[in-house]
Each structure stands twice: as C-alpha cells, then as structure tokens.
Amino acid sequence: MKVLILSVTAGYGHHAAARAVSDQLLARGAEVKTIDVYQVLSPAVKQTIDKGYRLTARRTPALYRKVYGLAEHPHSGWIDTSGINMIQLFNKLNAAKFQRVLRDFPADLLLCTHVFAAQLVNEMKKRGVLTIPALGIVTDYTLHPYWEDVPCLDWIVTASELLNLAAVKRGLNPSRLLPLGIPIQAKxxxxxxxxxxxxxxxxxxxxxxxxxxxxxxxxxxxxxxxxxxxxxxxxxxxxxxxxxxxxxxxxxxxxxxxxxxxxxxxxxxxxxxxxxxxxxxxxxxxxxxxxxxxxxxxxxxxxxxxxxxxxxxxxxxxxxxxxxxxxxxxxxxxxxxxxxxxxxxxxxxxxxxxxxxxxSHPDAAEKLADFVIELGCQNSSEAKELNEGD
The missing domain is CATH 3.40.50.2000 (Glycogen Phosphorylase B;)
Known part of the structure; x- marks a missing residue:
C-alpha cells in the first residue's frame, strides 16, 4: 500500500504529526512519502506562509487574532469574509500542477496534516481528477478555519471526541469525524x-x-x-x-x-x-x-x-x-x-x-495507521472482486 502524506511548513506540529503517522505506517509495511505541498508548488509561497505566520503571530498578535476570528466566523462581522481566501485561489490555480506528484508516486491514500493541503486535495477531488480516499488531520484542540470547506475529503481526524459538537456546528457531517487524537511518537x-x-x-x-x-x-x-x-x-x-x-x-x-x-x-x-x-x-x-x-x-x-x-x-x-x-x-x-x-x-x-x-489519546498514530491499512485492504479486496466479476 502506498500512502502520500501532505504537510505544510507553518510551525512544528504539522510535520511532527506527519512523521508520527509515517513511522507507524512504515512499521506496518506501507510505502510512505511525505512532502511539503508548497515546496513542490512554489518555494516562494512556502517561505511566505511560514515566515508570515511566525512574524504576524508574534509581532502583531492583535491583527492575527482578528484575522483568525474572521476566518472562524466569516459571516459574523460587518463584512462577509467567506469568499476571501487567497490560499484557496492559489490551490485552484495549481491543482493541475500537483497531479505530477501523484503520477510520480501513485498513492492509494492521501493524508493531509494541514488544512491548506486539504484544500488542494479537495479541489482535485471536486474536479474528479483524484478518486482515492483522503483524510485530514487537525493538529490542535479546536477546528481550524476552512476545515468545513473541504467536503470532498472522506474523513477528518480530530484531537478529541469532545470537539465533535463544535465540528458539527461548523457544518461537518459527524460520520466524517474520526476523534482518534493528535498523532505523536510512540515513545x-x-x-x-x-x-x-x-x-x-x-x-x-x-x-x-x-x-x-x-x-x-x-x-x-x-x-x-x-x-x-x-x-x-x-x-x-x-x-x-x-x-x-x-x-x-x-x-x-x-x-x-x-x-x-x-x-x-x-x-x-x-x-x-x-x-x-x-x-x-x-x-x-x-x-x-x-x-x-x-x-x-x-x-x-x-x-x-x-x-x-x-x-x-x-x-x-x-x-x-x-x-x-x-x-x-x-x-x-x-x-x-x-x-x-x-x-x-x-x-x-x-x-x-x-x-x-x-x-489523552497516546495511541492516536497507531490507531490511525491501523485504520489506513484496514481501509487499504478493503479497497484491494473490492477491486479484486470487481476484476473477477469482469
């Protein structure tokens, strides 16, 4: 089974979660590749996201807090910000370019440890150029802005079942929620x-x-x-x-x-x-x-x-x-x-x-890896049955 993990450099957590899941999948015999989405699409955008996040959050916290709040509740202010998303626009323009990655590594399943990567995958699935299962992993004890805007992802992994109500209020179908916890290293x-x-x-x-x-x-x-x-x-x-x-x-x-x-x-x-x-x-x-x-x-x-x-x-x-x-x-x-x-x-x-x-969910990475492997076995079995039926 081949698994492609898509991360984004914006702090440490997204890459750490990717590594924890990757270690567990490798231990189960899967072939795993982890990439930074924007390193592939545009190193300049990658640097802008990483440095912009760090500088804005530390140097102008009030501004960052306001922008984050508007993204969480785009209809609550005097201006509707629901259609303002430059990253989403960039992802739409570069979705076709990213298909080369999938041709080079024909994955059976995708994991996204950042919502920006999830938006890219959502766009590709919406266009019908991507049909394999895709999961998003939320790496905080909240539902970040824009996770409600990726309906084409099959499942969303959250930090706790206590966040289910908040996720449903944000528009997510509870059947798509996997409250397995945030993946961390087994040690x-x-x-x-x-x-x-x-x-x-x-x-x-x-x-x-x-x-x-x-x-x-x-x-x-x-x-x-x-x-x-x-x-x-x-x-x-x-x-x-x-x-x-x-x-x-x-x-x-x-x-x-x-x-x-x-x-x-x-x-x-x-x-x-x-x-x-x-x-x-x-x-x-x-x-x-x-x-x-x-x-x-x-x-x-x-x-x-x-x-x-x-x-x-x-x-x-x-x-x-x-x-x-x-x-x-x-x-x-x-x-x-x-x-x-x-x-x-x-x-x-x-x-x-x-x-x-x-x-706590100390075994989150293990449970997620088990879920992915079991899903891969099910898909292989279904594909085999279809081939035999033909």
Missing part, C-alpha cells in the same frame, strides 16, 4: 517512572522538577519565567528547552551561573529527549502548541500555559483549562504563584492527571 506512551528518568538526566529525584518549553523555535520568554521561579520558597530543578533559539540558549547558560543554589537550571537546545524530560518532571510550563500539549497529556504531566499564540493556541488553552488539565498563567496570576499553588495541592495534581488519562 511518549512508553512507561518510564520518575526515578528512572531522573537518573538518565542526572537529576535529584527527591527535588521538584519543572520543565519549560517554548516550542521548536523557543518562543517562550524562559529567562523571565526562570527568574520568577528563582524566588520560589522551595528548591527547584528547572529543565529549559530552547529549541533552535540559540540566543535564548546562550542567555540561559549565563543565567545558570547566576542563580542561587536552591534553583538549579539545566538549559537544552533542540533535543530528542523530551519524552524522558517529561517523565522526570512534576510540571510543564509551555506555550500551548498542539503537539507539545498532546505529548504532555500522554505523559500525564500537569501544565502551566504561558504566551499562547493568538488563534489556535488560545483555543488550545481554553480547551485544556476548561477540561481541568492545565492552568493559565496571566499577568495577575504569575508563574511562581501558580506553581506554588499547584505543588501545595496534591489532590488537584491527582485530579489533573486523572483528567489527562480520560482526555
């Missing part, structure tokens, strides 16, 4: 107790350990957070993952030498050992990116949420806080007070972990 569902993880990281298992993450690009203001935690009344071990933010990593290495003995800092750059860090930690402080919080849910790691990007990450924060698995840090409820409150309330920590057990 996050593997059991590793705190003492074992602490030993691997050379930490003191008796001291409270806090993990700070700012996404793959290290967006969180980790230095400010650490300085606030340094005044905590209890000794702390702080693991700070800076991702690819080399400037932040250098700052934290300097800060490490300046901190008092009661607060020990361990800065990291980009690392593949986040699963071990989550197993060693008592709490995660992070911006609420879809993949990061899904990994934390799988590890049953309570979360303090900081600096959400406008739009999808703010929706993630709402979902997690409203379902009792996270605390939102604000200007009037700073991180040191939130952490102190959490650590003094072990019953609440237990309740958060129990809710995480109910919400």
């Amino acid at each position: 996050f569902s593997q059991t590793l107790n705190l003492k074992e993880a602490a030993a691997l990281l050379r930490l003191d298992p008796k001291l409270p350990t806090v993990l700070i993450m700012g996404g793959s690009l290290g967006y969180a203001d980790s230095r400010k957070i650490i300085l606030q935690l340094a005044h905590s009344p209890q000794p702390l071990q702080i693991l700070a993952v800076c991702g690819r933010n080399q400037k932040q990593y250098s700052q934290l290495m300097k800060l490490k030498a300046q901190l008092k003995d009661s607060c020990t800092l361990y800065p990291y750059g980009f690392t593949d050992y986040v699963d071990i860090m989550m197993s060693a930690a008592d709490c995660l402080i992070t911006k609420p990116g879809g993949l990061t919080v899904t990994e934390a849910l799988a590890k049953k790691l309570p979360m303090l949420l900081v600096n959400p990007l406008p739009g999808h990450e703010e929706r993630n924060a709402e979902f997690l806080v409203n379902n009792g698995v996270a605390v939102r840090i604000t200007r009037t409820f700073p991180v040191d007070e939130a952490l102190h409150s959490l650590f003094l309330n072990p019953q609440r920590l237990d309740m958060m972990r129990a809710m995480m057990h109910l919400l």
